[in-house]
Amino acid sequence: MRCRCRNHNHASLLPAVWSLMLALRARGLGSAWTTLHLRYEKASAVLLGIPAHIAQAVLLPVAYDTGDDFKPARRVPARERTYWDGWDQTR
Helix, strand or coil, rough: CCCCCCCCCCHHHHHHHHHHHHHHHHHHHHECCCCCCHHHHHHHHHHCCCCCCCCCCEEEEEEEECCCCCCCCCCCCCCHHHHCCCCCCCC
């Protein structure tokens, strides 16, 4: 039976897909989380051979980097983005 509420379990996908993306990056592969294909879910299912009873949630293109600048992403230090007891209150 197909659930009419299409996104009821999608929150549980986030940790799994994020972990896969991190593992790919550690192996020199890039990936991009996208849900834009969901607008064309039926056409995507036909193109990719996905059975009708399977709910799509994320499309994850994966590829090797073709340049020489593949490096860890720049990140704001956590201490600048972690607030305690109120907005903009860092330790």
